[in-house]
Structure formats: C-alpha cells, structure tokens
Amino acid sequence: MVLSPLHMSEIIPKIRLRDLHKRFGDKVVLDGIDLDVMPRTSMVVLGGSGSGKSVLLKCVLGLIEPDHGVIEIDGVDVLQQPLSRREEIRSRIGMLFQDGALFDSLPVWENVTFALLAQRKITRAEARGRAPDILAQVGLAATVGELYPAELSGGMQKRVALARAIAARPDIMFFDEPTTGLDPIMGAVIDDLLVDCVKRLGSTAVAITHDIASARRIGDSAAMIHKGKIVWSGPADELMNSGCPEVDQFTHGRREGPIQMELRR
Numbered sequence: 001m002v003l004s005p006l007h008m009s010e011i012i013p014k015i016r017l018r019d020l021h022k023r024f025g026d027k028v029v030l031d032g033i034d035l036d037v038m039p040r041t042s043m044v045v046l047g048g049s050g051s052g053k054s055v056l057l058k059c060v061l062g063l064i065e066p067d068h069g070v071i072e073i074d075g076v077d078v079l080q081q082p083l084s085r086r087e088e089i090r091s092r093i094g095m096l097f098q099d100g101a102l103f104d105s106l107p108v109w110e111n112v113t114f115a116l117l118a119q120r121k122i123t124r125a126e127a128r129g130r131a132p133d134i135l136a137q138v139g140l141a142a143t144v145g146e147l148y149p150a151e152l153s154g155g156m157q158k159r160v161a162l163a164r165a166i167a168a169r170p171d172i173m174f175f176d177e178p179t180t181g182l183d184p185i186m187g188a189v190i191d192d193l194l195v196d197c198v199k200r201l202g203s204t205a206v207a208i209t210h211d212i213a214s215a216r217r218i219g220d221s222a223a224m225i226h227k228g229k230i231v232w233s234g235p236a237d238e239l240m241n242s243g244c245p246e247v248d249q250f251t252h253g254r255r256e257g258p259i260q261m262e263l264r265r
Helices: 003-010 053-061 084-088 108-112 114-118 123-137 142-146 154-166 182-203 212-218 238-241 243-254
Strands: 013-022 027-037 044-046 068-073 093-096 170-175 205-211 221-226 229-235
Touching: 003 053, 003 093, 013 053, 027 044, 027 053, 027 068, 027 221, 027 229, 044 053, 044 182, 044 212, 053 068, 053 093, 053 170, 053 205, 093 154, 108 114, 108 123, 108 142, 108 154, 114 205, 123 142, 123 154, 182 212, 205 212, 205 221, 212 238, 221 238, 221 243, 229 243, 238 243
Parallel strands: 044 205, 044 221, 093 170, 170 205
Antiparallel strands: 013 027, 013 068, 221 229
16 A cells, blocks of 8 residues: 555554664674655565665664664664663564574474464464364365475475464565565465455555565565665656666666675676
8 A cells, every 4th residue: 555645644664764874893784764654555676686684674673773773663762772662663563584493303384373372362272273273274174284384395495484474464564575486377376375464454565675576566665775875765656767776777687786796706
C-alpha cells in the first residue's frame, strides 16, 4: 500500500532513522543514514556488496550498536530507552535471515515456534499443535512439521524460515536477501508469499536485496545505499528510471558508472 504525500506527512513513520553512523576501525559503513518507513508499507533497501545494507538492518535489530544517530520505532527513540524497553520494542520484529538460519537439530515444528517457546508464551504441546496452522500460511502441509531442515529443499527451507518469522504475528518484518540461493521461479514464489504474509498481518516490512526483480515485486518504496549514504529513495516501480546515476547503473547491471567495484587480482 503506497500512501499519498499528504497522508504520509500526517503519519508517524513506523521506522525513522536520522543521521545514523557506524564504522569499524577506519572503515566507515554508515555515514549519516536518513530513512523513513511508513506504517503498513514495504520498503526495499538496495546496494552492492559491502554497501552497509546488513549493518543498517542489524543496527535497527539491536545486534550492532550505532556510533551515532536516532532509531525511532513508532516515534520512540529506541537508543534512548533502557535495555528492557529496547528488547520489548524489538520483540515485535520478525526476521527472515538470508540463509534461513534454521536449527538443524530441531524438527520443523519446533523451528517454527522457537521464539514463542523461548519467550515461554506457549507450551511445547501447544506449539506442536499450532505449527500446522503457521505452516499452512506459507503453503506447507502439516506433515512437513515432523521433518528436519536437512530433509527439505532450498525453497521449503525458505518457507519454513518465513513461517518462523510470522509465528508471533509481528507488526514489523525484516527480510535479508530473501531470494538468495533460489532459482528465478522459486524466488518469485517466495516473493509472492512475503507480500501475502505482510498484507495479511498488516505489517510494515523492510527487505534488503540486490535482486532487482525481487525488489520490484516486494516493495512499495525503495532506497539505495552507496558509500554509507542513501543516494536515492522513491517508489519501487521507478527503480528502472530513477534518474539517479548510481541506481541506474545498479539496476541495469552496467560496469561503467559512479559505482566502482573493487576487484582483487
């Protein structure tokens, strides 16, 4: 759902980042990121390898502490809250990791309900009973719940990871390279599932990706990081004709342009 500029100005962003900085030693990764993600919309963040996409996500998730800046969720500056309050706010975020990050030693039903069990929101018996309904939301049969991750195809593993991400019905969802490792057809299937799940839950979503086709399927809006800054943001359907040299080079896969890839020889 894309909100009009008038409505967007009246609504507090679900996620608001201002002047976000992060460096590792001499390496500047985030150099003053400003970004707004409006409620009940899907934002895709594009950028080449090492551009800072994953670090940005990890800062919002609390896995990395930024050096400077503001991270607001529903108007609350998370970095200014005590640790317990930070954890409470971030517990509302569902995460789909790039490689799925399933626990090989646990059956699918336990993977899917892992967060609910860890937070002691349900018993193991309740979790096992609830898993089939959650799996059904991503197009998987109840019998899959008794299998282990090693017994699943790449596409099925991604669906299970998505089921785990939506199990607690989060109002914010993060997707880290959701189509990596999938063929184009399965990638499109997963993208459709992501969009369906986000709409059904009424969630706000942020996806980081370098897959342009995926970005256009998932996103209402898009932004691109280059050299630690947001160099362009706008509607996702304008990615192919953004008028921004960096976005134009990236979306069309051109070697020549402002983005210079470092090659080892």
